[in-house]
Amino acid sequence: xxxKSGIRQRxxxxxxxxxxxxxxxxxxxxxxxxxxxxxxxxxxQLKKAVETAYDEFVARARNNQSLRETMRFxxxxxxxxxxxxxxxxxxITAYTYEGSYRKNIKPVFGxxxxxxxxxxxxxxxxxxxxxxxxxxxxxxxxxxxxSILKYAVSQKIIPENPCVGTVWDRDVDANVSKITNVLTSExxxxxxxxxxxxxxxxxxxxxxxxxGLRSGEALGLTWDNVDLKxxxxxxxxxxxxxxxxxxxxxxxxxxxxxxxxxxxQTVEMLRxxxxxxxKLKAIVGAAWQQPDCVFTSATGHFYDRSLLNTQFRxxxxxxxxIHKVTVHGLRHxxxxxxxxxEENLDAISKHLGHASADITSRVYSxxxxxVQVRITKTISGVLR
Numbered sequence: 001x002x003x004k005s006g007i008r009q010r011x012x013x014x015x016x017x018x019x020x021x022x023x024x025x026x027x028x029x030x031x032x033x034x035x036x037x038x039x040x041x042x043x044x045q046l047k048k049a050v051e052t053a054y055d056e057f058v059a060r061a062r063n064n065q066s067l068r069e070t071m072r073f074x075x076x077x078x079x080x081x082x083x084x085x086x087x088x089x090x091x092i093t094a095y096t097y098e099g100s101y102r103k104n105i106k107p108v109f110g111x112x113x114x115x116x117x118x119x120x121x122x123x124x125x126x127x128x129x130x131x132x133x134x135x136x137x138x139x140x141x142x143x144x145x146x147s148i149l150k151y152a153v154s155q156k157i158i159p160e161n162p163c164v165g166t167v168w169d170r171d172v173d174a175n176v177s178k179i180t181n182v183l184t185s186e187x188x189x190x191x192x193x194x195x196x197x198x199x200x201x202x203x204x205x206x207x208x209x210x211x212g213l214r215s216g217e218a219l220g221l222t223w224d225n226v227d228l229k230x231x232x233x234x235x236x237x238x239x240x241x242x243x244x245x246x247x248x249x250x251x252x253x254x255x256x257x258x259x260x261x262x263x264x265q266t267v268e269m270l271r272x273x274x275x276x277x278x279k280l281k282a283i284v285g286a287a288w289q290q291p292d293c294v295f296t297s298a299t300g301h302f303y304d305r306s307l308l309n310t311q312f313r314x315x316x317x318x319x320x321x322i323h324k325v326t327v328h329g330l331r332h333x334x335x336x337x338x339x340x341x342e343e344n345l346d347a348i349s350k351h352l353g354h355a356s357a358d359i360t361s362r363v364y365s366x367x368x369x370x371v372q373v374r375i376t377k378t379i380s381g382v383l384r
Contacts, residue, residue, distance in 0.1 A: 001043060007054050012036065016054050018061045021155060031061040071157065073117060073148075074110035077101060079155075080148045092249060095242045097144050104129060104141050114158055117149075119165045126166060142166060181329040182336050187322045194319060201311050203273045204295055204303070208327065210266050212334030212352050215327050216240065217256070219303045220248050221294040223274070228267050234259045235353065239302060246302040256353035270294070335360070339367045 008015045013036040020029050035053045037046055081101075085094040108125055109117060122145060130138045146163040153161050183191065188209060195202035207218055216238035225234040236257050240249040251257055262270075273294070280298060281288050288300030295303040312327050325333070331352070338348045345368075349360040361368060 001047060003047065004051055004054060006058070007050060010034075012039075014050050014054075016057045018058045020061050021157065031057075033057045033061075071114050072110065073112050073114060074106060076114060076152050076157065077106065077110075077148055080151050084151050090249065091242050092240045097147070100137075100141055101144055101148075104133075104137075105145060109145075114152065117162050119162045122163055123166045181325050182332040183322065183325055183329065185337060185340070188333050188337065190319075190322055194322075198272060198276065200273065200276075200295060200298075200303070201308070201315075203269060204308060205312065205315075205327075205330065206269060207266065208330040209334060211260055211262065212331050212338075213260075214238065214252070214256075214331060214353075215305055215308060217251065217353075219293075219295050219305060219308070222248075222292040223294055224292065226270060226294060228271060231262050231264070231267055232259050233262055239305060241305060246304070251353070253353070253355055255350075255355040258350060258353050260351060335364055336367050339364055 003009070003014075006017045008017070013034055016033040016035060018031050020031055035050060035057075037049045037053075041049060081094070081098050085097065089097065105125075112121075122142075126138050126142055129141060142163065146161065149158065149161045149163050152158045191209060192206065195206050204215075204218060207213065208215065211218075211233070213235065217235050220237040220239040221233065221235075222237065225236065227233070235251060237248045238251045238256075240247055277296070281291065281300065284300055288296075290296050290300055290302055293302065297303060309327055313324075316322055316324050335348060335352055338351070339345075345360060346357045349357040352360065354360045354363075
């Protein structure tokens with residue numbers, strides 16, 4: 001008598017075998033059960049009883065109740081980073097996700113069985129993490145956990161995602177902190193004056209302040225995307241660093257792919273920079289590695305982002321009249337100057353490459369509040 005695959009007869013009993021996926025090492029996980037049918041059944045009745053019992057066992061096993069009880073979160077994460085992340089995430093995203101997971105999430109949840117991870121335990125983790133980490137870091141770790149657990153749901157390892165329903169997002173939205181990594185308009189003017197003399201470093205700093213580009217977007221610019229005649233820059237690449245190497249990749253989000261208009265001052269600055277770069281190219285010759293990039297090292301390699309950060313820190317140390325900000329603070333400064341000039345919020349959002357004006361308003365809520373106060377005072381003064 002022939003039975004379905006996965007059924008083995010052992011005397012007057014039967015062994016059932018079913019595959020329910022793979023473990024953290026990529027090995028197939030099999031579940032076993034045994035069944036002893038009633039005596040006195042004819043061949044047709046026996047076959048039906050055995051295969052019905054087997055089908056019920058398969059349904060139970062593939063509902064993953066037993067797997068949920070045994071699989072630990074670290075095993076799930078190993079599957080996620082070996083199978084899902086390389087195929088579905090950008091390389092830089094997968095790299096940063098795995099780094100954050102190993103630093104923050106694994107020490108807390110690594111040995112926890114999936115059945116013991118609840119919405120409450122994730123919320124508690126996020127709140128504790130928020131006591132020592134910035135809100136962006138907490139939100140990032142929540143996104144990582146959500147993505148890993150969503151993958152588990154898609155693979156039918158767990159029936160639902162316990163990350164759904166955590167309260168951290170509400171807490172952050174209700175308590176948006178004031179951005180201090182920003183220059184005042186007076187400091188911004190001072191920075192422009194201090195960087196008037198040409199150097200590649202000065203050119204990068206001035207471009208970041210004038211355009212609000214992310215540093216990776218500026219260092220990933222290629223000359224074919226810079227239209228000096230029509231005074232536009234098209235952003236469709238960013239300089240990315242993963243596992244010891246730099247390369248150009250697509251921007252952070254779809255909204256980051258955008259065209260911005262530049263003024264005459266920026267056009268002349270970039271024309272001068274290109275002329276100086278061409279002189280260096282002629283000297284270095286064929287050894288120049290990145291001929292298309294707007295910003296490079298003196299020998300034509302990618303302009304190191306960590307070097308830019310170091311150069312800027314040293315620059316500010318020499319000029320204590322400007323309070324210390326990071327390179328990313330120049331983007332915040334660009335946004336704040338536009339907001340304080342009462343430019344249209346939707347236009348500012350598109351200029352910065354945000355996914356929506358709502359994101360811009362949440363990030364810069366305190367600046368918008370300052371504008372509202374100023375408008376109210378103006379109206380009050382006019383009506384007196």
